[in-house]
Amino acid sequence: MAKIENSETKENIHQSSSSLWSNCRPDIQRRINALLNNQVEYFRLRIEFYRQLQDLQYAYNPEFERILVKQRTIIDGSCEPIELEKQINESNTSTPISESNLNLKLNVCHEKITN
Numbered sequence: 010m011a012k013i014e015n016s017e018t019k020e021n022i023h024q025s026s027s028s029l030w031s032n033c034r035p036d037i038q039r040r041i042n043a044l045l046n047n048q049v050e051y052f053r054l055r056i057e058f059y060r061q062l063q064d065l066q067y068a069y070n071p072e073f074e075r076i077l078v079k080q081r082t083i084i085d086g087s088c089e090p091i092e093l094e095k096q097i098n099e100s101n102t103s104t105p106i107s108e109s110n111l112n113l114k115l116n117v118c119h120e121k122i123t124n
Contacts (some may be wrong), residue, residue, distance in 0.1 A: 030038070082088040 033041070079088075083090055
């Protein structure tokens with residue numbers, strides 16, 4: 010890749026790009042400006058989207074971490090899955106298990122691990 014060594018070459022490039030711009034018809038210049046402004050708006054929106062996405066990831070991270078800790082304890086054998094947990098995955102057609110009952114049993118298992 011060639012390097013631009015002297016300022017004269019840089020100046021020629023700048024002049025050629027600005028002369029190209031000034032040689033464009035006014036309607037073409039307006040379209041280009043509109044497209045550039047549209048692109049700026051698009052990137053601002055993307056930035057806001059990814060900021061909010063990151064905030065959501067931070068908000069839900071403790072819940073994901075809790076689930077991953079539970080998975081690790083089941084995998085390494087320090088906590089056996091309770092009957093209620095097995096039923097959740099085995100039958101989707103039966104009556105739903107109350108979340109409070111499940112959380113109570115999971116907390117008991119977690120307390121056994123931490124104590």
